[in-house]
Amino acid sequence: MLTLLFDGIAYGMLLFVLAVGLAVTLGLMNFINLAHGAFAMVGGYATVLLMDRAGVPFLATLPLAFLLAAAAGALLERTLYRPMYGKPHLDQVLFSIGLVFMAVAAVDYVIGSQQQIVKLPAFLSGRFELAEVGIGKYRLFIVVLCALLTVGLQLILSRTRFGSRLRAAVDDPRVASGLGINVNRVFLLTFAVGSGLAGLGGALGAEVLGLDPTFPLKFMIYFLIVVSVGGTSTITGPLLAALLLGIADVFGKYYAPKLGAFVVYTLMIVILLWRPQGLFVRKGAR
Amino acid sequence: MNVAQALAAHARWRGWEIVLFAALALSWFVLPGHALLANEIALLALFAVSLDLILGYAGIVSLGHAAFFGVGAYAAALFAKHVLPDPLVGLAFAVAVSALLGLLTSALILRGSDLTRLMVTLGVASVLYELANRFDQWTGGADGLQGVTMGPLLGRFEWDLQGRTAYAYTLVVLLAVLFVCRRLVHSPFGVSLQALRDNRLRASAIGLSVNARLVAVYTIAGGIAGAAGALLAQTTGFASLDVLDFHRSADVLLVLVIGGTGYLYGGLFGAIAFKLLHDLIAAWTPQYWTFWIGLFLVVLVLVGRDRLLKPWTWRVAR
Numbered sequence: 001m002l003t004l005l006f007d008g009i010a011y012g013m014l015l016f017v018l019a020v021g022l023a024v025t026l027g028l029m030n031f032i033n034l035a036h037g038a039f040a041m042v043g044g045y046a047t048v049l050l051m052d053r054a055g056v057p058f059l060a061t062l063p064l065a066f067l068l069a070a071a072a073g074a075l076l077e078r079t080l081y082r083p084m085y086g087k088p089h090l091d092q093v094l095f096s097i098g099l100v101f102m103a104v105a106a107v108d109y110v111i112g113s114q115q116q117i118v119k120l121p122a123f124l125s126g127r128f129e130l131a132e133v134g135i136g137k138y139r140l141f142i143v144v145l146c147a148l149l150t151v152g153l154q155l156i157l158s159r160t161r162f163g164s165r166l167r168a169a170v171d172d173p174r175v176a177s178g179l180g181i182n183v184n185r186v187f188l189l190t191f192a193v194g195s196g197l198a199g200l201g202g203a204l205g206a207e208v209l210g211l212d213p214t215f216p217l218k219f220m221i222y223f224l225i226v227v228s229v230g231g232t233s234t235i236t237g238p239l240l241a242a243l244l245l246g247i248a249d250v251f252g253k254y255y256a257p258k259l260g261a262f263v264v265y266t267l268m269i270v271i272l273l274w275r276p277q278g279l280f281v282r283k284g285a286r
Numbered sequence: 287m288n289v290a291q292a293l294a295a296h297a298r299w300r301g302w303e304i305v306l307f308a309a310l311a312l313s314w315f316v317l318p319g320h321a322l323l324a325n326e327i328a329l330l331a332l333f334a335v336s337l338d339l340i341l342g343y344a345g346i347v348s349l350g351h352a353a354f355f356g357v358g359a360y361a362a363a364l365f366a367k368h369v370l371p372d373p374l375v376g377l378a379f380a381v382a383v384s385a386l387l388g389l390l391t392s393a394l395i396l397r398g399s400d401l402t403r404l405m406v407t408l409g410v411a412s413v414l415y416e417l418a419n420r421f422d423q424w425t426g427g428a429d430g431l432q433g434v435t436m437g438p439l440l441g442r443f444e445w446d447l448q449g450r451t452a453y454a455y456t457l458v459v460l461l462a463v464l465f466v467c468r469r470l471v472h473s474p475f476g477v478s479l480q481a482l483r484d485n486r487l488r489a490s491a492i493g494l495s496v497n498a499r500l501v502a503v504y505t506i507a508g509g510i511a512g513a514a515g516a517l518l519a520q521t522t523g524f525a526s527l528d529v530l531d532f533h534r535s536a537d538v539l540l541v542l543v544i545g546g547t548g549y550l551y552g553g554l555f556g557a558i559a560f561k562l563l564h565d566l567i568a569a570w571t572p573q574y575w576t577f578w579i580g581l582f583l584v585v586l587v588l589v590g591r592d593r594l595l596k597p598w599t600w601r602v603a604r
Contacts, residue, residue, distance in 0.1 A: 032401060083588060089400040090347050091587045094543055097536055098583025105577030217532065221408060228405045262416035269394065269409045276398030 003135070004250055010139035012246025013146035014208060016239050018201035018219070019226040020153065021073075021194025023238040026227050029170065029187060031085060032092045035099035036198055036223055037216030041107065043069040043199025044206040044215065048116045058121050062203055069199020074192040081191065082184075100216045107213040116211040142204055149197070153235060166190055225268045231277060297472035306551065310461060314454055321449040327561045328456040329518050332463060334541045334553025336510035341539075342547030343471055344503045345483030346395055349404050349535050350411030351511055353391070356530030357414065358384040358512025360425060363434045363525040371437035373455070373520050380516030381509045388508020392501040408535075415530040430526030434519070445521075452521035459517060463510055467550060470506070479503055480548075540583060 022036040043065035050056040157163040169176040169183045177183045230241030252263035317324055340346045361380040394406045418425045438444045443451050470476050482489035482496050490496045519525040545556025567575040
């Protein structure tokens with residue numbers, strides 16, 4: 001029971017790291033980016049390929065996965081995404097679905113459609129008992145790492161100059177640029193960091209979630225659930241939503257395996273019916 | 287010219303529309319060898335027309351339109367298997383079921399932003415997919431529902447292997463639906479839909495009951511999408527989980543965007559272009575055709591649909 005809860009928390013934390021970049025682009029920049037999972041896939045494949053072909057140790061591949069995904073994000077933001085910011089939502093949806101299709105087919109072509117396996121280092125595999133609760137070491141590693149990332153992100157957003165610039169640029173890009181903030185660069189950096197985090201999440205999650213070319217399509221709806229249920233004005237909202245989703249999913253799969261994701265989708269519809277703007281919305285924010 | 291005359295002028299049958307209807311009807315006689323492909327195109331066009339009603343006219347972005355398509359397909363297949371093999375009764379039953387689903391789920395799309403609607407429509411389709419997967423003793427799960435035998439059409443026309451009967455059947459339904467929808471969108475109801483698409487607040491300020499109209503159009507669109515699904519199940523004698531899959535919702539959106547939204551025939555032109563494009567690319571590179579579809583989408587949006595499909599406007603736009 002508690003083991004399940006712990007697995008759910010680990011899963012939720014993972015989803016949060018994967019989706020937080022989307023919460024920023026979608027919530028702050030108001031851009032519906034269905035291709036977010038593609039950046040996570042970049043990170044996942046970076047880890048797998050670096051370990052398999054170049055023999056880089058697992059821990060060292062994580063920052064590389066972050067950097068690669070961030071670079072891909074920055075490149076795409078510069079070239080393709082920027083003209084889309086002002087377009088209607090339908091155009092954004094189509095554009096990003098197109099990107100997903102391309103990413104899926106391209107990975108299939110280059111690497112192949114089989115499931116990729118991550119070989120975890122010895123000190124991260126296995127599990128131990130703590131007060132009768134079985135805890136997987138790798139799950140614990142994920143929880144700790146993601147918790148640190150969350151605290152770091154919250155501090156950056158609320159305490160640093162960059163964070164206040166970002167919030168200013170989002171609230172009113174025109175006034176922000178009038179005050180000498182380089183709005184384009186702020187958005188570029190934000191997008192790159194968000195994609196990088198997705199890449200890191202993909203690398204961490206390759207072992208838990210599985211990794212094959214359809215990854216962006218399979219998990220697209222999960223990311224969107226996290227963001228739309230959590231609301232987009234804070235990062236604690238998506239965090240709680242991700243934890244809720246992770247726990248609900250693990251429990252649902254354990255107690256009613258045939259119903260699968262049914263529980264999760266129904267929960268989402270009910271929550272969105274009740275609070276269309278998401279669970280955790282500050283009154284009067286935007 | 288007052289408003290009534292302007293609306294009447296707008297609703298008048300144009301020459302090209304009559305030609306289009308005639309060409310569709312004639313296609314059955316001139317394309318006997320391609321009836322199977324033509325049948326698929328007509329099905330897709332029907333599906334896209336129903337999406338156009340809610341997207342192009344009422345402005346609801348949906349990523350889960352396959353829900354109605356799939357429910358229609360399963361309803362028709364199950365009805366034929368367990369109740370009555372007559373296709374027309376089955377079609378009516380499937381339309382009723384999917385319209386009912388539209389009525390029930392329309393409550394979900396009235397509130398919230400574009401993102402909420404996107405998520406809820408996607409969620410409904412996913413829930414149905416999971417349900418169909420769960421109750422595989424009825425739906426056949428991933429293997430599909432087999433053993434559906436349809437009775438002859440109108441009691442006299444047997445289904446043939448070339449799909450001639452199937453295409454005639456689908457074509458008649460498509461033409462009827464196009465005709466009815468044409469009446470619908472030029473009626474006061476249709477015009478009020480366009481008003482609330484452009485500005486909901488103003489539409490309600492002049493006394494339109496926005497929610498009732500959205501519920502109505504969502505129900506109608508659900509019924510038409512269900513008809514498309516039912517036709518698929520009846521003409522192929524088969525229904526599988528694939529009818530509820532996400533790619534169907536994405537494909538139909540793509541079809542509609544290729545053809546253009548908000549003038550009713552976009553779905554038709556889009557379906558023709560999409561199927562031909564699909565066949566062309568799939569023949570050339572069967573496994574990776576989604577890459578080219580994706581590239582096409584990206585270019586389409588970046589360049590702009592109007593500019594891409596009407597090259598003669600390039601110079602004027604400068």
